[in-house]
Amino acid sequence: MIWRTVRIDILEAIRPRRIGLAAGIFAAVAATMGRTVRAPLDGPPPNQWDVALDLAADLRWVVWIVVPMVAGLCAAHITGGRDIDRSVVTRLGSKATWALTRVVSIAVVSTLYTTLAVSVSAIVAIAFTEPSVGYSAYARLPLQEVSAAAAGKLYELPSGPSPVLLLALISVTTGIAIGAYTSITSLIATMAWPRPWVPAVAAIGGVLLLWRAGTAVWNPLAHLLWPLHGPNATGSVIPWAATAVALAVEYTVAVVAARFLIIRRDL
Amino acid sequence: MSEVVRLRGIHKTIKGRPILRDIEFEVGAGEVVGIIGANGAGKTTLLRIISGLSIATGGTVEVSGMPVDGRTRLPRSIGVMTERPGFVEGVSGTRNLSYLASIRGVIGVEQIAGAIRRCGLDPDDPRAVAKYSLGMRQRLNLAQALMENPELVILDEPTNGLDPLGVRDVRRIIAETAAQGAGVLLASHLLTEVEQACDRILVIDRGQIRRSVSGSELRDEASALLIEVAEPAHVGIIFSRYPDSRIDPGSDVIVTVHRPEPTPEVIRKLVMDGVALQRVQPARASLEHILFEAIEHRQ
Numbered sequence: 204m205i206w207r208t209v210r211i212d213i214l215e216a217i218r219p220r221r222i223g224l225a226a227g228i229f230a231a232v233a234a235t236m237g238r239t240v241r242a243p244l245d246g247p248p249p250n251q252w253d254v255a256l257d258l259a260a261d262l263r264w265v266v267w268i269v270v271p272m273v274a275g276l277c278a279a280h281i282t283g284g285r286d287i288d289r290s291v292v293t294r295l296g297s298k299a300t301w302a303l304t305r306v307v308s309i310a311v312v313s314t315l316y317t318t319l320a321v322s323v324s325a326i327v328a329i330a331f332t333e334p335s336v337g338y339s340a341y342a343r344l345p346l347q348e349v350s351a352a353a354a355g356k357l358y359e360l361p362s363g364p365s366p367v368l369l370l371a372l373i374s375v376t377t378g379i380a381i382g383a384y385t386s387i388t389s390l391i392a393t394m395a396w397p398r399p400w401v402p403a404v405a406a407i408g409g410v411l412l413l414w415r416a417g418t419a420v421w422n423p424l425a426h427l428l429w430p431l432h433g434p435n436a437t438g439s440v441i442p443w444a445a446t447a448v449a450l451a452v453e454y455t456v457a458v459v460a461a462r463f464l465i466i467r468r469d470l
Numbered sequence: 471m472s473e474v475v476r477l478r479g480i481h482k483t484i485k486g487r488p489i490l491r492d493i494e495f496e497v498g499a500g501e502v503v504g505i506i507g508a509n510g511a512g513k514t515t516l517l518r519i520i521s522g523l524s525i526a527t528g529g530t531v532e533v534s535g536m537p538v539d540g541r542t543r544l545p546r547s548i549g550v551m552t553e554r555p556g557f558v559e560g561v562s563g564t565r566n567l568s569y570l571a572s573i574r575g576v577i578g579v580e581q582i583a584g585a586i587r588r589c590g591l592d593p594d595d596p597r598a599v600a601k602y603s604l605g606m607r608q609r610l611n612l613a614q615a616l617m618e619n620p621e622l623v624i625l626d627e628p629t630n631g632l633d634p635l636g637v638r639d640v641r642r643i644i645a646e647t648a649a650q651g652a653g654v655l656l657a658s659h660l661l662t663e664v665e666q667a668c669d670r671i672l673v674i675d676r677g678q679i680r681r682s683v684s685g686s687e688l689r690d691e692a693s694a695l696l697i698e699v700a701e702p703a704h705v706g707i708i709f710s711r712y713p714d715s716r717i718d719p720g721s722d723v724i725v726t727v728h729r730p731e732p733t734p735e736v737i738r739k740l741v742m743d744g745v746a747l748q749r750v751q752p753a754r755a756s757l758e759h760i761l762f763e764a765i766e767h768r769q
Contacts, residue, residue: 291573293544
């Protein structure tokens with residue numbers, strides 16, 4: 204029952220015009236951002252895929268671009284889908300169940316939106332980053348040469364995991380991390396005050412909170428991915444488990460808050 | 471007739487402003503009850519409270535014998551057509567209804583297609599709902615409310631955006647639904663629609679039910695004639711022939727005659743009696759008259 208309801212929510216959220224507009228904005232921002240890839244001197248050699256990692260850890264980009272956009276998209280989705288919500292709730296027979304489905308669907312929707320943001324921006328940023336700018340000398344010595352899709356520039360492939368897999372991992376994990384935050388903010392805000400101005404408030408709240416917390420706190424997954432691109436990457440179970448626990452706690456809070464707010468509110 | 475809806479002492483206050491006050495009524499199985507009132511009278515809020523979408527500040531709601539509180543207890547067998555239809559825009563109408571039907575999982579593809587057909591749409595239409603006209607969306611909205619054969623159907627402005635054929639179809643569908651044993655609650659601005667479709671009509675004004683009028687009462691009124699005579703003295707002649715008549719409270723030359731026979735026959739007899747007729751017309755009842763009367767009474 205919950206998944207069937209979530210499916211309706213997700214389908215409602217994936218509107219081509221909205222997705223296209225958001226993707227366009229993300230691409231335009233990524234294309235115009237000046238970028239310098241940072242890497243520790245004694246670490247593994249950086250390469251173009253570090254652009255994606257660097258982007259995911261870029262506080263300015265995350266706080267001022269991704270969070271407001273995704274929070275806004277999520278909140279617009281919540282406030283915009285209220286007519287279909289009524290058809291759904293009267294079939295579910297319980298607002299508490301609906302609260303749970305709401306959290307699940309917003310988590311999925313915000314993850315989708317954020318994954319879109321990270322992947323579009325990363326691809327554009329990679330294409331627009333000059334290979335000779337900001338990389339170490341090591342990075343400019345090609346091991347294997349590949350052509351980057353948009354710009355046709357020559358890059359080296361990392362010798363670790365597949366770069367495509369790495370980019371997908373970065374996109375999805377950053378999506379989950381930012382999605383967890385935006386889903387809670389936008390969900391609680393829109394459940395409590397379902398008004399058109401709520402998306403803006405959700406976005407501003409997100410910006411202020413993340414500006415104080417920093418990317419290492421909100422996105423431990425992306426942080427953990429750094430060693431993955433090097434040949435000697437090992438990873439660690441403990442931080443991954445800690446991250447999973449943190450996300451579980453975030454979503455538990457969201458479920459409790461949503462239930463508390465939803466069952467007291469008129470639809 | 472068993473009760474499908476039972477309301478007792480329903481109050482609703484929003485930010486200290488009373489929206490509904492002491493609402494009490496029942497809807498029986500197979501009965502069609504209409505709710506009429508001016509904009510902001512509280513019709514939609516009342517329907518939402520019965521649907522479990524809104525929470526009453528006080529009072530009790532029972533749907534099919536089960537209490538509804540708008541929090542954890544919502545009606546189980548209900549079909550709701552809201553004023554503004556909401557669908558997943560990118561998929562077809564049939565797909566939309568399949569998604570909604572999958573939540574309860576009590577009907578299959580055939581019943582969904584049947585409901586869509588019954589409401590005048592083609593279940594095989596591949597177009598996305600985004601391409602639908604307002605009238606088509608309304609029909610689809612009606613189909614989603616009816617497809618699971620609920621015990622209670624709530625229709626909020628069901629004929630919005632429909633052409634005359636669509637309005638007629640809605641009237642037929644409401645009658646069929648009631649004949650199958652469902653209780654129907656209908657709110658509408660179109661008084662003729664309510665008048666023709668409902669067994670009983672509630673007039674709501676400023677959150678209070680001002681009057682409850684049955685369909686037979688309306689039909690009685692509709693069968694009356696409004697007669698204006700030249701001289702007040704002629705009124706007595708009318709009363710002597712039609713003792714059930716009543717004089718208009720605002721005029722001493724206008725009389726409402728409950729028509730015992732065809733209109734030409736009434737006119738012929740009165741002319742023979744020497745009554746100077748100025749005007750003869752059906753006393754169109756009126757729901758409009760009843761509504762205005764209720765509002766004016768309050769003012």
